[in-house]
Amino acid sequence: MRDFRYPRGTGLQDRIEGFYKWQNLRRNQGLWPFSRSTDEGPSTVCAARDDSGQKIHGVNFASQDYLSLSSHPEIKKVAQQVIEVFGVHSAGSAALVGNTSHSVLLERKIAEFCGMPEAILFPTGWAAGYGVIKGLVRSGDHIVMDALAHTCLQEGANAATKNIYLFRHNQVAECRKWLEKIRAKDVENGIMVVTEGLFSMDSDTPDIVGLQELCHEFNATLVVDVAHDMGCLGEDGRGHIGMQGMLGKVDLIMGSFSKTFGSNGGFVACRNREVKEYLRFYSPPCTFSNALSPMQAATVLKAFEIIESDEGRQLREKMMANILSLRAQLVEAGFEVYGDPSAIVCVKMGSEALARLVARRLPEQGLIANLVEFPAVPKGQARFRMQVMANHTPQNIADAVARLKAAYDQGFAEFEWMNQEPEALQATA
Ligand SMILES: Cc1ncc(COP(=O)(O)O)c(C=O)c1O
Structure with a gap:
């Protein structure tokens, strides 16, 4: 697959034919x-x-519906009821009039569930991962990221700054080295440290406590992508952040509804209203993309209710x-x-x-x-x-x-x- 990532030639639509040929060779x-x-x-x-x-x-065993909520009778019922009242479309960005009473309630629910003061919705988990980075990091800032972080995080980082430093998977000591190096030269710009609560190809987990401590020490900001563990792991469903006693203590939590919550959509939970409002108007996939449909917001809200029961x-x-x-x-x-x-x-x-x-x-x-x-x-x-x-x-x-x-x-x-x-x-x- 990687051989076709950087095709050469002037014809943008012609130079990519090699991929289809190779795909067909396999397909046949x-x-x-x-x-x-x-x-x-x-x-x-x-x-x-x-x-x-x-x-x-x-x-x-190929679908992402960990708690089997996508076909839960209560969730299907809510979807039907909401469609009757709201129709099927949000018809606007959350920055304008795309939110509904359901999405406003959902943001409150997510914040409470994550032990954070605020949360903001994104159209997908991918958009949330990309958007939290692109929304907050500027070209003079630095990103220190686990080498296996999800593509939405990597693409967000690439779009935000050239100053990206990858540390070997789950190696907190190597993350520290990068932070030391960066802060030795730059005490003016921001640093974002990026990891996942549960890695989606290796099913392993970082030392979230250690990474957050490092962030405090070096005046950096931690983002944890909890797409695969929030809602489905831990006795109370708070995932590895909960299991490591870090509820309410991580700088930024980013998640997706597409694995456990039976829907599309994503979120960022943050420390205050200032961050939420800034992301709403400076994170392009939130500002310039239509909000979750009313049915998606309502079914995810129902999913949270079930998850907490x-x-x-x-x-x-x-x-x-x-x-x-x-x-x-x-x-x-x-x-x-x-x-x-x-x-x-x-x-x-x-x-x-x-x-x-x-x-x-x-x-x-x-x-x-x-x-x-x-x-x-x-x-x-x-x-x-x-x-x-x-x-x-x-x-x-x-x-x-x-x-x-x-x-x-x-x-x-x-x-x-x-x-x-x-x-x-x-x-x-
Ligand atoms: C770790 C991780 N983050 C983010 C995403 C994106 O989530 P979504 O499917 O909601 O766009 C995924 C899904 O593939 C993922 O595995």
């Missing part, structure tokens, strides 16, 4: 497992289609029991899994060629799982990202592991065959 060999669509929503077992329209059907606690427990069971069964089947228990269960494949051959076999086995390969992860570290939902049943999990194992065995046999010495290949052809 059944090796393009991306851009799929579901026929019936992100349920635990579902019908879907590949991007050539071929039907696939199987247990679904006994039912929410039970859903988190169910999800975690599923995660632990999936991880244990994968290991028993001979696979390695990454990181700590979370809704993201990444299964190590290693070689891209092997991973693609296994991915080719998954649809016929009846498993829908996402292949992740370079450059989303380093070369030679391809993996399947399985995403767990509270509504997955023990049978779904057992099926998923058995089907992945069958696909792996077939893919591995093909991989071995292809990697034989040329003479041996000729003999077996």
Whole structure:
């Protein structure tokens, strides 16, 4: 994928043809497992289609609906009621008249949930990640960022300043070194330190306490992207910020509704009204993009209500029991899994060629799982990202592991065959 990122030539639409050719080469060999669509929503077992329209059907571990709230009856009911009253569109930016009574309440709810005084909504989580950086950081400022931070954070950083320093994944000591270096030369400009509460490809977590302390020491501002852990991890759903006792103590929290809250949308929770108002008018994806639809705001509000209830606690427990069971069964089947228990269960494949051959076999086995390969992860570290939902049943999990194992065995046999010495290949052809 990276080979096509910087095409050369004057014709902006011609010079990118190489990507489509390469994609088609893979597509024609059944090796393009991306851009799929579901026929019936992100349920635990579902019908879907590949991007050539071929039907696939199987247990679904590829959707981001961790607490299974996207199909929760109460949430569907709220959506229908709100559409009756408000229609389907916000019809304006939140800086003008795009907010609704639901989004105003939602901002209050998020602030309270995060233990922060204020929160502001963004049209997506991506917009929130990009927007919190672009909104606050200027060209003379500095950004010190975990090397594996999500693309929305990286793009926001690139758009805001050239002064970007990456520290090795979760290495607080290396972050300190950058801060020391920057402050030794510059005591006039701002520094933003950027990390995630739970990393989306490795399922691991930084020392948020340590990073926030560093920020206090060096007069920097910490941003934590909680897209994958807020709402679904921790006894009370406050994610790793809650589990590390940092509720209300992190400078800026940025999140998404697209993993746990059954909707599109994102937010930034902040320390005061000044920051909120500034972002509303100086963060382009907030100021110049239409606000969440009334239905999205109302359903996310309902999702928060469920997440804070006994039912929410039970859903988190169910999800975690599923995660632990999936991880244990994968290991028993001979696979390695990454990181700590979370809704993201990444299964190590290693070689891209092997991973693609296994991915080719998954649809016929009846498993829908996402292949992740370079450059989303380093070369030679391809993996399947399985995403767990509270509504997955023990049978779904057992099926998923058995089907992945069958696909792996077939893919591995093909991989071995292809990697034989040329003479041996000729003999077996
Ligand atoms: C860590 C992280 N941040 C932000 C986002 C963007 O969220 P959204 O899907 O709401 O745009 C994602 C989703 O891919 C993510 O994984």
